[in-house]
Amino acid sequence: MDWQKIITEYGPIVWKTAYRLLGNEADTSDCFQDVFLNAVQLSRQETVRHWPALLNRLATHKAIDLLRRRIQASKAAMPMDCNDCPDMSFNPVQTAWTHELSDRLRLALVTLPDLEAQAFCLQTFNDLNYRQIAAQLQVQTGYVGVLISRAREKLQRLLSSAAVKEEFRSKAYE
């Protein structure tokens, strides 16, 4: 297996998927390594037919998992390290609002069941269709719609200010 080639070719996909969910380079680097170490293990157990799809799924899964652990372990108010965020200071108000929304969505995502969170992310951020998601998550195609629908419903509810705060506090800190 030419891992050098696989990492070079598909590493950027993993990086983007993980960074989008984690929001900082340090966690993204951890997640990146985790994904490929896991990929090594999986490739020993089964033949991988479509590397980008597998890596995308692993990146999504690992990133959500890491995000959840980071938030649960964090005692600080800021789960994201914005020192690493790219500079968007040309429009401070827009920047603040974008960060706020991104953070809220990440916090809300970690409160979802794994499958729902993964299905939602794979569709929303990786543009996979139901059939592709079903293949990746090893569920029936019809069930993907259910997962995504449930996820959206919960996220909508959680994204209202009061709700996300309550949910976040109850899930992550208690």
Place this chain on the structure above:
Amino acid sequence: MNNPNDKLNQAIDALRTMPIPQGPSHELIRQTLNRMDPTQTQITTPVAGTRRFSMKRMIKFAVAACVIFAVIGGISIFDKGTTGIALADVVQRVQQARVIFYKMQVTTTGQPLTASNAPMNISGAVWISNDYGMKMEMDMNDQPGSITYLLPAQKKLVSVMPAMKKYMEVDLNDDLLSRIKQQNQDPREWVQKMVDSQYKSLGKSTLDGIEVEGFESTDPALAGGVAETIVVRLWVDTQTGYPVQMDMDMDMNEGKTKMHSVVNHFQWNLDVDAATFLPQITDDYTVLPKMQMPKMDEQSAVAGLKVYLELTGSYPETLSMTGLSDGIQKASRDGTAMQKKFDPAQYEGLTKEEAMKKAQDQALQKSMDIMMPIQSLAMFYMTLVQDQKDPAYYGKVVTPGDAQSILLRWKTNDTNYRVIMGDLSVVDMSSEQLQQIESQMPAQEQPVPEDSSRSIAPLEDAARYGQLQSRGQSMVNIKKMLLACFKYASTNNNQWPQTLESIAGQDDIKIEGHIYIQPKNTVPPQTNVVIYESYQAWGEGINVGFADGHVEFIAKEADFLKLLSQ
């Protein structure tokens, strides 16, 4: 804006369109490929070295440093043993040095320092001057940690954290100053302790091109109640008579924590000026609340037990620093008391930067508030062990609030004991009273003595200690066998011996009761099992020697069989 669906779509857009920095870097790819080495059969957690410095890491670092100080500082009680002439000369030589420099690397695996089994690497550079004091730079996993200055003239310890632009001062009294000077990080003390222990010569060897003579001690007394097993090796330059390197391997926390340290790059009597020992603190640094050094008295021990109880809801099972840290870390991971105190409201009205700074300060303060009494408790118990006060601790079975049970006791004179009860009240007792209460406790509730060579503990304790000691001796024996195998291979075309009989009789090796699997390759994968203790029924576990020369105690048979199948 109030439509929740709009908000979700906006949030999705925010994440979809957020700028993402270029990645992965070449360095990250290189590190990942290194970790994907096909010879590695276990998937481990990512190399922490890729992470940048953060507050959480600083706290972790502080915990690690506490353990290392406790461990190294704890090595201070020694039985007088065989005194080698050569080593005695070395002691005399190094005692004359007025300035010393050395580097240290400490690798720790297992709880409590790491959530997984990913190793934690701490590296440090240390300057010691008889005139100016001590300076110690320590980094964790290649990330900047802290620079600590011991300033005897000012009776102060200053710890500077450059990455955070913060510093902390600790006032020292004469007693503490003297204790720190004696115990902490001074290789002159280490050599002296080595001489005072039961050690043996390892003969001549070559280290980095220098001819050296090695000395090894596995004297349990070296562990000073801190580690369960210890192997210390000192390598001395045969030409100059100065130490070249010291290696130390320790098992703590019932084998869950392993620490390997290497001290080398010694320089003796180098030129330094006073400026080297002056803390580099610029105007943009902020000072952290003044910290007190951990006290090692009864009140502090009770305070430590209270803090632990508050955090975890029970008493610690052991009073070793590693065991205590383990419990604290578990409580932290389980989301108990520490996290419940979080209140997002306190950050309202602050900018993101202000909130982060406040959160960092609070996290550090909280960490100190917790670790200080915990450290006091561990150090108090350690001094009881070292001072041979016959301590016994019953934390595994005593219920908080139980005023009738003994939690911790130690001898105050020939006939009396001081006792901390289950409700944390402290009383005096005669030996007879103590015996009466302890005899009413079920046999399995007897404590495990951490240093039974000085213990008058019941038979169960002795038996348990015997098991631990024999486990340690067996590890050393397997290590010797592996070394003998390496030696054999080096003189036999890199072929491993066919049977252990080939190495029998060397270096007090005992081959009986061990299974040997001759590696098929001349350079086998490092995780290949080569030697293990034979067993008929699986007990607490067995010692296993690997192809790379390391020995591990494997507690679960399933884990062992998995290793064996590889």
